[in-house]
Amino acid sequence: MTTTPDYPPLAESETVSAPIISGRARTIALICLLSAAFMELMDGTVVNVALRTMETDLGASSTALQWVVAGYPLAYAVGLIVSARLGDRYGRRLLFVTGLAAFGVMSLACGLATGPGQLVAFRVLQGAAAALMVPQVLTNIQVLYRPDERGKAMGMFTSVIGLAAVTGPILGAVITDGDWFGMSWRPIFLINVPLAAIAVAAALSFIPETRDDNPAPITAGSAGLLGASLAAIMLPITLGPDNDWPAWGFAMITIGVAGLAIFARRQVTTAEAGVTPMVPPALFRTRSFTTGLITFAALTIPTGGYFLVQSLHVQMALGWSVLHTGFMWIPFSLAVPVSAGLAATVLAPRLGRRILQIGAAILITGMAAMYLAEGSSNPGLWFPAALVIAGLGFGAIVGSAGLLVLNDVPVALAGAASGVFNTVQALAVAVGAAVIGTAYTTVGESHGLQSGYHVAFLTMMAIVGAGAVLAQTMPKVTTAVSAG
Structure with missing residues (x-):
């Protein structure tokens, strides 16, 4: 019986055959990659605030609306690991451009859908297209940047991810409420089309084609x-x-x-x-990856419930409009990129796992402030400050997690690592939204919405605290982590 060969340590594994670019070309390539990641995450949440309008416009049933929401993350999560390995085999730029172009086409199709069945089908295909392009983003960052350069690149990546997480509800509310060009909800999809077209052109011009010299058979x-x-x-x-x-x-x-x-x-x-x-066991011998992945999952689960419960509660219990709810997230969205960029470029290289624990503590503080504000006579007055605190904590977590989890992974395993990382993130967000959302509605129906809110937030704070404890299992620092 033979065993799989050990992969070289990170510093030695950088001798991949892929051309490495620098300067302006690499900056444009990174912007192109980040724009795709932004569109994917934004589209995962942008439809939520437009569902009632879609129901009226398309005559959609509640089941169809469920599939409009669920079809996208389902197709996305299922395809991530396989798509990452396809990129290793056939070319990361090829898979990225193919997925990006398909994402643009499916966005156009969603925006032009004339019935609920069409919209569901196109949303599923849009999620599948996202699964083709997103794994190539992190893999390309791993390949195009040396370990000592990845801090800034990951800082930009995580800042964009953090911003996209809350841009979807805000943009969806503004577009739907504003009825742009008399097109109701449709521009929430159509806005992707020119962005995808520009990104495809930039990718073909500035992202070099790279692939694994010894790809895994699929x-x-x-x-x-x-x-x-x-x-x-x-x-x-x-x-x-x-x-x-x-x-x-x-x-x-x-x-x-x-x-x-x-x-x-x-x-x-x-x-x-x-x-x-397809997923080499050697990947999980990298301690920072395995322990970091578990920690990241624990810290991500509550965020899936956080956005859902807070948005539901202010509308159902406080009577806020969709537009008011969207604007509520602006303080959070402004705090996240600031904190994420600082965490990835300055704090994670110096503090290692401790930045995750600090971020968790700040996030718990922000959630506790939300908990207390909800019970005040004027919660809307206190929510913005609490959301800034929570945004700073969330940003510190997302800003450092990718760098700390992936930085020690050999480039030979970058595709597999990217696929696994993105899959775990998608599953964690889905679990958080389902479990914490269920806790809110179940307790709310039997004991009142305020009780449901309190139970949901106490649960989220407990899970974040558990994630902070799990971070202690990670290495104190990862090798070659640098701010660049």
Whole structure:
């Protein structure tokens, strides 16, 4: 029996055959990559505030609306790991441009949809297109930047991600309420079309083609098993809260987890046979990646519930309009990129795992302030300050997590690492929205919305605290982390 060869340490693994660019060309390439990441994350949330308008305009049923929301993250999460490995094999720029172009086309199709069935189908295809392009973003950053340069690149990446997370609801509210050009909700999708076209042109001009010299074989059996397992988990998580968590949902989750266990075992046996597997077990021998991934998942779960519960509560309990709710997030959105950029470029290189713990403490403080403000006589007066505090904590976490988790990963494993990282993030956000959202509505229905709000926020603070404790398992610092 043979074993998979050890990959070289990070500093030695930078001798990939890919051309490395610098200066203006690399800056434009990074902007192009970041624009794609921004569009993907924004489109994951932009539809939420427009659902009622879509219902009226398209005559959509509640089931169709659920699929408009759920189809996108489902297709996205299922395809991430396979797409990352396809980029390693066939070219990261090729997969990025293909996914980006398809994303633009599907955005156009969503904006022109004339019925709920069309919109659901196009949203699923839009999520699949996003799955093609997003893994190539982090992989290209790993390849195009040396370890001592990645701090600034990751700082920009995480600042954009943090900003995109709250831009969706704000933009969706402004567009839907403003009825731009008399087109109602449609511009929330159509706005992607020119952005995608510009990004495709820039990518073809400035992003060099790179691929793995020894790519992992992608078999239909392994890819199908992985995709089916992730779908079996994601489907009930996304649809369960609106369907009273049916028994079939728990059965599907069990089947999905079992499928992932079988997939993991097949990856080990493939590696033992001397063949590079789709997800190499060697990846998880990098301590900063494995412990950091677990910590990142724990810290990400509450954020999935945070945006949902806060937005629901101010509308259902306080009577705020959709537009007012969207504007509520502006203080948060301004704080996140400031904190994320500072964390990635200055604090993470110096503090290592401690910046995650500091960010968690600040986020808990912001959530506690929200908890207290909600019970005051004028919560709207205190929410902005609390949201700034929470945004600073959230930014510190997202700004440092990618750098701390991925920086020690050899470039030979960059594609697999990117796929796994993005998949875990998507699953964590979905779990947070489902579990914490269910806690809010269940307690709210039986004991009042304020009680539901309190239970949800106490749960989120407890999970963030657990994530801070888990961060202690990470290495104190990662090798070669630098602000650049």
